[in-house]
Structure formats: C-alpha cells, structure tokens
Amino acid sequence: MSIGKFNGRHLAAESKTPFLIGVAGGTASGKSTVCARIMEKLGQVDVDTAERKVVTISQDSFYRELTPTEKVRALKGQYNFDHPDAFNETLIYQTLQDILAGKKVDIPAYDYRSNSKSDQLLTIYPADVVLFEGILVFYFPEIRNLFHMKLFVDTDSDTRLARRVPRDINERGRDLEQVLNQYMHFVKPAFEEFCLPTKKHADVIIPRGADNTVAIDLIVQHIRDFLSNRAQATSTSPSHHRKLPGGGDAPLRLH
Numbered sequence: 001m002s003i004g005k006f007n008g009r010h011l012a013a014e015s016k017t018p019f020l021i022g023v024a025g026g027t028a029s030g031k032s033t034v035c036a037r038i039m040e041k042l043g044q045v046d047v048d049t050a051e052r053k054v055v056t057i058s059q060d061s062f063y064r065e066l067t068p069t070e071k072v073r074a075l076k077g078q079y080n081f082d083h084p085d086a087f088n089e090t091l092i093y094q095t096l097q098d099i100l101a102g103k104k105v106d107i108p109a110y111d112y113r114s115n116s117k118s119d120q121l122l123t124i125y126p127a128d129v130v131l132f133e134g135i136l137v138f139y140f141p142e143i144r145n146l147f148h149m150k151l152f153v154d155t156d157s158d159t160r161l162a163r164r165v166p167r168d169i170n171e172r173g174r175d176l177e178q179v180l181n182q183y184m185h186f187v188k189p190a191f192e193e194f195c196l197p198t199k200k201h202a203d204v205i206i207p208r209g210a211d212n213t214v215a216i217d218l219i220v221q222h223i224r225d226f227l228s229n230r231a232q233a234t235s236t237s238p239s240h241h242r243k244l245p246g247g248g249d250a251p252l253r254l255h
C-alpha cells in the first residue's frame, strides 16, 4: 500500500524507508535553526536519540579530510570549504542510501576548530523522517534525486554575513580578518556559483528562515500527515492510535 507520492515516488506504508527532506540555503541562513524548530514542534528534542521519529543530519559531517598543506591554508581562511569538491559526494550518497534502506549509520561529527572530523561518531538510528541540511545538498544530481521533499532557506545576504561573523568568532574559534577574507574570497562567490542556482530545485522556499513560523508550521503539518498516514497504514490494532503533540486526533505520539 502506498501512503503518498512524493516527488513522483511512492512511499510504501509498510516499508522502513524514511521520508527524506533536504534543507539547503546559504551559510548562516538558518538551516540548522529551521531543522531545530521542526524537531521542537514535533516534540522530538527530549526523546532519546535511538527512539526519535525525526532526526537531523548535517552535510558538514561529510567534509573531506584535508592534506597537511590544505590544513595550513584553512587556518588562514584560504581554503574553499564552499566548493563542491570540499565534500565527499560518494560518502553522502552511500550514507543516504543506507538511511533510505532503513539501516543504522554512524557518521563523523565535525570539528570546525581543527577543520576535520572529530573522534566522536554520531549514530543515526532508523527514523520515519530524516532532515539533511547543508549549503550544497541539492548540488549533486544523484544526491538531490534522493529527497522526497526539498526546502531552501532564503535569507538576505547581509543578514547571513551579520550572523556568520559572530558565530565563526565565538563558536568556531576564528578571528575577524580570517572570517572576512574567507567570506569575500570563497563563501560569497561559491554561494552565487554553486548554492543559489540550486534554489530552483526546491519544492518549498522559506524566506527569512526560522522567523517564518507560517512556513515552518506548514512543513510540520505535512510531516505530521506523513507520520499519521504511515502509522494508520501499518497499525492493525486500535491500541496503536494515539495523539500527536498538538496535533488533534492524529494516530501517533511522537514523544
């Protein structure tokens, strides 16, 4: 039984295939914040990671390891982290395929201070909905075609720069000169060449990011509908029918 057609592809109710949502947008546009709001509204934040119905993964976990020379350049803001070549496209594709197959995957956590993977592995347990966010998640056609729904967070460039500077200094251990150099030489031109053109692939564009509560509520409702349909289609007993947080009589509880 199919519980809906998403981007032309049926999702079978009985399959373990998660509903895969891509979330793209420029640096500091609010991609992580939008994903966090969606998780909050679906009551997922306080749920044990192994039990979550909805999970978020960042494309940053898939940066390629740098050579020693590249590491020296990166420390001076002279490495292009915004070019598609900076990412391990094959690993992203394989990981998403495993996730779509309902497998548990381990992905590296990323450490911006050392510009490399940290020792910590993030275990992503099978979930019903997976959000995959990053600047270039719609850039590679084979990866782009895996998403059932594509969102683009569209925030004004000045706002993004004004957010990125303090974030990079306070949270990513950078100095002002390095941040501005990297932005002018790599981040801004790469956004225009590689990220912005992918907006045309989006199903939903979210102007102003997390400030756009109307857009976020619509997306949350769409996810609730998907989860309700799947739960309805797979449950055989009325005892499976429970309430969604804030979602009326929908037949599933998310936390």
Ligand SMILES: Nc1ncnc2c1ncn2[C@@H]1O[C@H](COP(=O)(O)OP(=O)(O)O)[C@@H](O)[C@H]1O
Pocket (backbone or CB within 6 Å): 025, 026, 027, 028, 029, 030, 031, 032, 033, 034, 163, 164, 167, 208, 209, 210, 211
């Ligand atoms: N709507 C907003 N209003 C104010 N600050 C925001 C908003 N959205 C995001 N931020 C801040 O901007 C920075 C970048 O946001 P983030 O969600 O991490 O963007 P991205 O994931 O696109 O890089 C963070 O410091 C975050 O707290």
Ligand SMILES: Nc1ccn([C@@H]2O[C@H](COP(=O)(O)O)[C@@H](O)[C@H]2O)c(=O)n1
Pocket (backbone or CB within 6 Å): 026, 027, 028, 031, 060, 063, 081, 082, 111, 112, 114, 115, 116, 134, 135, 187
């Ligand atoms: N070692 C790194 C890795 C990435 N960046 C920058 O991060 C940006 C992507 O993350 P967002 O949360 O901003 O989407 C990207 O623009 C890279 O320039 C970095 O500075 N250092």
